[in-house]
Amino acid sequence: MTVPTFQQLMLPLLTFLNDECEHGYAEAAGALKVALAVSDADLAELLPSGKQTKFMNRLYWAKVHLSKALLVETTTPKAFRLTKRGISLLNEKPETVGMQLLLKFPEYRAFRNGKQSASAALVPSEEVVEETPEEQLEAAYRTIRQNLEQALLTHVLKAPPAFFEQLVIDLLIAMGYGGSRRDAGRAVGKNSDGGIDGIISEDRLGLDIIYLQAKRWHSNVGSPEVRDFVGSLVGHSASKGVFLTTSSFSKDARDYVRKVPQKVILIDGSRLAELLVDYGIGVSDVIAYHVKKVDTDYFGTE
Known part of the structure; x- marks a missing residue:
């Protein structure tokens, strides 16, 4: 199979967290790999930037969306667990969990509304969102670069x-x-x-x-x-x-x-x-975006 989308990872992640214990990304990734039968090749597939695997990037964003719906809470910089709301949702035995379902929670709607007003391009309708923000950003960069290369030639x-x-x-x-x-x-x-x-x-x-x-x-x-x-x-x-x-x-x-x-x-x-x-021949820089992440080592370890 291919690497699951971040929406496809939401329900398996909630299910994995249903022991009410704290877990980290590495532990969750290992469990979801087995649960979803993700191959080693798919698990190792990198984003175009080469900085992170697609699987870990999508797992991170699955957790972000679940957290915004208050289904998962961060307990330490490197650990998280299921909330009472998350347990309640699992008790309803949903067939799938995605962005559309999360919209029933007011906190998640507020998160989405805020994102849409700030950058609608990164939050299209729920029916078409399959890529994480990093993947969307890199896809946009590839399109810009391809057009630039054609014009340059x-x-x-x-x-x-x-x-x-x-x-x-x-x-x-x-x-x-x-x-x-x-x-x-x-x-x-x-x-x-x-x-x-x-x-x-x-x-x-x-x-x-x-x-x-x-x-x-x-x-x-x-x-x-x-x-x-x-x-x-x-x-x-x-x-x-x-x-x-x-x-x-x-x-x-x-x-x-x-x-x-x-x-x-x-x-x-x-x-x-x-x-x-x-090598910067015949081209000039227009704008640079620096994508940063929280340095969990700065805040201490688990």
Whole structure:
């Protein structure tokens, strides 16, 4: 099965807490994993940020919503338990517990109304809420980033060849290759098809070299071009190469580089745009959101 949504975790969490004892997140996660038959792979699945597992994030938000309905209470920074209201709800034997059911509690309605007035985008109607706020935030970020990468690649394709050369040099330096800007500028030169090629240092000391070829193309790069590129590595006494294009590589081209002894990296337009954003080339910061959490260690341990 996939990772349960935070709403799907609500009833199992209440059921687990029905011993009137205090429990922590780790203990609850272990019990719910067994109760819901969550696989180890699903349990280990991370949010796109890589900072937390989806399961623990959704468990946290299930507990938040239950707490706002006064069904669960926090006893210490790291522990919580079922309330009398929570026990009473379980005695009603509900088939499921979700946001819609929680709306019958005035405290929860107040919480939701307050959230909606502050940020309606994070609290859509109950029928469609499946993701936690972190997941919604990351999904919105991915959409913004994808649009940015597409726009960035369009600008790169429309820019003159001289600008493309400068962009590649800026990216290489930002990534730690090419030595100084002057060295990188000398090593990289224009070729006849509007692209660039050259030999760059892998590090500032020039202990190893990388042969580079970049093509500002709209059409795909096929295996003949990649074969010629690999052949050039030998002529330049280079065992490593980077072939960069604003378009994409054919399947034959990608298959070919896997078979040669030289280490060849193919960077297509999509990957190029990702790297430009990652290293801040051709983009600028607009706004930053810092998501914080309570530091339970600051308040002491259980």
